[in-house]
Amino acid sequence: MNLDAATIEGHFTDPVLDAQATFRALTDVMARPGTRAENFPVANPPAPLSSQAGAVALALCDADTPIWLDSALREESAIGGWLAFQTGAPIVREPAEAHFAFVANPANLPALENFGQGSQEFPDRSATLVLQVETLSRGEQLRLEGPGIETAAMLAPHPLPRHFIEQWAQNRARFPRGIDLVLVSAEGVAALPRTTTISKEG
Amino acid sequence: MSATAEHIARYNFAYLDEQTKRMIRRAILKAISIPGYQVPFASREMPMPYGWGTGGVQVTASIIGPDDVLKVIDQGADDTTNAVSIRAFFQTVADVATTTETGKATIIQTRHRIPEESLTAGQVLVYQVPIPEPLRFLEPRETETRKMHALEEYGLMHVKLYEDIARHGHIATTYAYPVKVEGRYVMDPSPTPKFDNPKMHMSPALQLFGAGREKRIYAVPPFTRVESLDFEDHPFQVQTFEEPCALCGGTGTYLDEVVLDDRGGRMFVCSDTDYCEKRQASASALLGEEDAR
Amino acid sequence: MYVAVKGGEAAIRNAHRLLADRRRGDRSVPALTLEQITGQLALAVDRVMAEGSLYDAGLAALAIKQARGDMIEAIFLLRAYRTTLPRFGYSRPVETGEMLIERRISATYKDLPGGQLLGPTFDYTHRLLDPDLAGDEQPQKPETREPEEGPLQRVSDILAHEGLIEEDGVLSHGGEPADITRTPPDFPLGRDARLQALSRGDEGFLLALGYSTQRGYARSHPFAGEIRIGEVEVELDVPELDFPVPLGRIRVTECQMVNQFKGSMMAPPQFTRGYGLVFGQSERKAMAVALCDRALRASELGEDITAPAQDEEFVISHSDNVQATGFVEHLKLPHYVDFQAELGLVRQMRAEFEERDRASDHKEAAE
Numbered sequence: 001m002n003l004d005a006a007t008i009e010g011h012f013t014d015p016v017l018d019a020q021a022t023f024r025a026l027t028d029v030m031a032r033p034g035t036r037a038e039n040f041p042v043a044n045p046p047a048p049l050s051s052q053a054g055a056v057a058l059a060l061c062d063a064d065t066p067i068w069l070d071s072a073l074r075e076e077s078a079i080g081g082w083l084a085f086q087t088g089a090p091i092v093r094e095p096a097e098a099h100f101a102f103v104a105n106p107a108n109l110p111a112l113e114n115f116g117q118g119s120q121e122f123p124d125r126s127a128t129l130v131l132q133v134e135t136l137s138r139g140e141q142l143r144l145e146g147p148g149i150e151t152a153a154m155l156a157p158h159p160l161p162r163h164f165i166e167q168w169a170q171n172r173a174r175f176p177r178g179i180d181l182v183l184v185s186a187e188g189v190a191a192l193p194r195t196t197t198i199s200k201e202g
Numbered sequence: 203m204s205a206t207a208e209h210i211a212r213y214n215f216a217y218l219d220e221q222t223k224r225m226i227r228r229a230i231l232k233a234i235s236i237p238g239y240q241v242p243f244a245s246r247e248m249p250m251p252y253g254w255g256t257g258g259v260q261v262t263a264s265i266i267g268p269d270d271v272l273k274v275i276d277q278g279a280d281d282t283t284n285a286v287s288i289r290a291f292f293q294t295v296a297d298v299a300t301t302t303e304t305g306k307a308t309i310i311q312t313r314h315r316i317p318e319e320s321l322t323a324g325q326v327l328v329y330q331v332p333i334p335e336p337l338r339f340l341e342p343r344e345t346e347t348r349k350m351h352a353l354e355e356y357g358l359m360h361v362k363l364y365e366d367i368a369r370h371g372h373i374a375t376t377y378a379y380p381v382k383v384e385g386r387y388v389m390d391p392s393p394t395p396k397f398d399n400p401k402m403h404m405s406p407a408l409q410l411f412g413a414g415r416e417k418r419i420y421a422v423p424p425f426t427r428v429e430s431l432d433f434e435d436h437p438f439q440v441q442t443f444e445e446p447c448a449l450c451g452g453t454g455t456y457l458d459e460v461v462l463d464d465r466g467g468r469m470f471v472c473s474d475t476d477y478c479e480k481r482q483a484s485a486s487a488l489l490g491e492e493d494a495r
Numbered sequence: 496m497y498v499a500v501k502g503g504e505a506a507i508r509n510a511h512r513l514l515a516d517r518r519r520g521d522r523s524v525p526a527l528t529l530e531q532i533t534g535q536l537a538l539a540v541d542r543v544m545a546e547g548s549l550y551d552a553g554l555a556a557l558a559i560k561q562a563r564g565d566m567i568e569a570i571f572l573l574r575a576y577r578t579t580l581p582r583f584g585y586s587r588p589v590e591t592g593e594m595l596i597e598r599r600i601s602a603t604y605k606d607l608p609g610g611q612l613l614g615p616t617f618d619y620t621h622r623l624l625d626p627d628l629a630g631d632e633q634p635q636k637p638e639t640r641e642p643e644e645g646p647l648q649r650v651s652d653i654l655a656h657e658g659l660i661e662e663d664g665v666l667s668h669g670g671e672p673a674d675i676t677r678t679p680p681d682f683p684l685g686r687d688a689r690l691q692a693l694s695r696g697d698e699g700f701l702l703a704l705g706y707s708t709q710r711g712y713a714r715s716h717p718f719a720g721e722i723r724i725g726e727v728e729v730e731l732d733v734p735e736l737d738f739p740v741p742l743g744r745i746r747v748t749e750c751q752m753v754n755q756f757k758g759s760m761m762a763p764p765q766f767t768r769g770y771g772l773v774f775g776q777s778e779r780k781a782m783a784v785a786l787c788d789r790a791l792r793a794s795e796l797g798e799d800i801t802a803p804a805q806d807e808e809f810v811i812s813h814s815d816n817v818q819a820t821g822f823v824e825h826l827k828l829p830h831y832v833d834f835q836a837e838l839g840l841v842r843q844m845r846a847e848f849e850e851r852d853r854a855s856d857h858k859e860a861a862e
Binding site: 016 | 214216220221224225227228231232233239242264265323348353386404406408421423425
């Protein structure tokens with residue numbers, strides 16, 4: 001392993017409390033789809049892995065959670081090194097083997113069904129995908145309904161995986177199996193658990 | 203001796219090591235995304251006995267931060283010995299602020315009750331759960347109950363409830379009354395009286411359930427449908443009490459029966475001590491104002 | 496007027512002070528030292544290490560002292576401490592074939608290479624209370640003999656040489672052993688996970704289950720092939736080094752049971768095995784584990800599951816005494832909210848019952 005400065009640096013300022021704050025923010029947004037966590041702790045991974053995506057990795061990943069990287073992140077070898085050094089997580093090539101997937105270029109994401117969906121007996125054994133998006137508010141308006149939402153919530157992330165609405169409807173239909181999404185951007189962090197129903201506004 | 207004493211490790215913030223917290227945190231996130239489904243987790247031994255809230259304590263320890271305000275209740279009261287003990291534990295290991303006031307808490311860990319005061323968005327209610335499997339008393343084997351949940355095969359539960367009606371004229375379950383979450387998973391609400399079941403439905407608060415010995419975590423996100431199982435001809439009903447609370451005069455709360463003497467003397471008082479004290483305080487404040495006039 | 500009970504905090508504080516006082520006992524008697532406990536109550540220390548799953552005699556002694564000699568409480572203390580320890584790595588499997596042996600017996604051979612070594616056993620002591628032990632009588636120095644050259648062959652290896660016993664099991668899932676402290680049980684378990692659970696299981700519970708197999712509840716015709724007690728080396732592979740790093744020695748007890756033979760038209764008859772390995776010197780536990788291990792292999796060996804000791808989910812779910820004691824003892828916690836709920840229903844149903852009774856009396860009287 002190449003132990004240069006970029007690999008060793010970039011962890012949380014306070015590993016214990018920043019991990020707690022990151023997790024708590026993720027809990028809030030996973031429990032309330034459509035809401036955004038703004039004061040997200042800062043991590044400094046090598047680009048193009050974003051600070052927020054890096055914080056999610058530091059807070060949740062370790063030797064027990066294989067990570068998949070999309071080609072934009074895989075091409076930058078410093079990222080794999082950073083994740084391996086900071087979290088101890090193995091990097092896997094097959095989407096189906098990953099517990100977490102980090103995606104810098106959501107528009108090129110392989111179909112959601114390629115990621116671990118869990119089984120009918122153990123639907124929790126499924127992947128969490130962390131998508132780096134440019135915005136949570138300036139994309140196409142999506143209407144969200146389901147657990148965590150009193151009536152309806154709005155979110156406008158961009159860019160999204162191809163045919164996202166259709167893919168998400170299929171993901172929703174597989175319940176209790178399915179993947180969960182975390183959307184990270186400079187505007188904050190949001191989440192879409194598999195229970196959320198998404199429709200285009202209007 | 204001192205060599206042994208010296209090499210005893212210092213404990214981490216909130217007691218658990220970071221790897222354990224990550225594992226529990228991942229389980230909590232999956233629990234939120236699959237409401238009512240019991241996520242297996244590698245529960246740790248805690249410094250209090252299994253069955254005494256180790257699941258709830260592990261959940262609280264994994265979510266709590268320095269800005270949180272913690273309330274711990276057992277049987278609805280902040281001053282029951284086990285609640286006192288768990289609160290003291292978090293004061294020691296996480297140096298966290300505590301409160302007895304429901305409205306001021308960000309995290310409420312509970313055993314056997316849901317507070318009377320409505321919870322609000324941003325609050326987290328952490329339940330201590332002894333037996334998380336609602337089907338356990340019908341089928342003791344985990345291997346079987348897991349299949350039943352996977353196939354959404356809950357007929358056995360309805361049969362059991364209906365047998366109650368045939369034998370007793372009532373559904374004979376008064377606490378840990380099974381619920382269905384978001385129309386999919388049958389879930390054990392922990393041994394709260396069924397009086398509290400309606401409070402789980404569409405609650406603005408996040409509800410997390412921890413079963414340490416049985417190694418399960420589950421969740422009900424805010425604004426999630428939670429329906430108590432029942433039948434058209436025997437709709438679900440909560441307990442009602444004939445008299446108001448003898449201390450605060452409140453009605454529509456869950457009451458504890460207090461035996462006063464050996465001649466059958468008894469009184470009924472609110473089990474939620476914070477709620478009851480608040481009502482008493484505001485009543486006496488009102489009285490004070492009247493006196494001043 | 497009635498005032499709600501208060502003062503939980505003060506009550507707990509006072510209970511702890513009283514406990515500390517009772518633990519210390521008569522102040523004119525010197526306090527026990529940990530050296531006295533590790534040296535003179537060594538088998539208690541061994542049990543606490545085994546069921547506490549932590550090999551540290553000093554801490555186990557401290558736990559026994561803190562628990563006032565309540566073994567399950569001491570085991571619990573050690574477990575709760577163990578939970579907080581960071582994990583540096585996984586050792587190599589210990590090689591019990593290389594054990595520095597203090598005791599080694601076989602019930603299947605009269606004599607064998609290396610011989611029968613009784614070691615420090617209670618076996619042939621007459622259980623007569625010894626008044627000399629009430630004082631500080633100095634015992635005689637023990638006889639010692641020169642250790643054998645090289646390792647002592649295992650009895651199972653002698654049988655394996657002739658192909659008369661099944662091979663040692665192989666690890667499933669790519670040679671990575673299970674870790675029951677890191678993964679929740681998912682029944683059916685692999686034998687590795689099962690043996691781990693048995694190894695930290697309650698001695699009394701496993702003893703009773705093992706005994707039940709001898710009495711016909713899943714009889715497995717056991718012979719104590721070999722029991723050996725002694726020290727083994729613990730070694731760690733370090734990525735940068737091409738040799739394993741020795742970390743130290745631990746004392747373990749290993750039991751290999753030789754059980755009911757199996758065979759078919761296709762496979763020649765062979766004895767089967769039951770295996771037990773525990774920390775410290777604990778023959779009873781290792782033997783009980785070996786009996787339970789064999790019983791729990793029923794489905795693997797195509798045997799009918801008819802007895803409690805063969806029921807994996809039942810045995811493993813109830814073998815942990817820290818879990819068991821916690822849940823049994825939690826019944827002392829207040830349950831008055833639930834009890835009130837039951838009370839309310841029973842009163843209501845009684846009222847309805849009496850109402851029906853009265854109604855039918857009335858009806859009879861009218862007829």
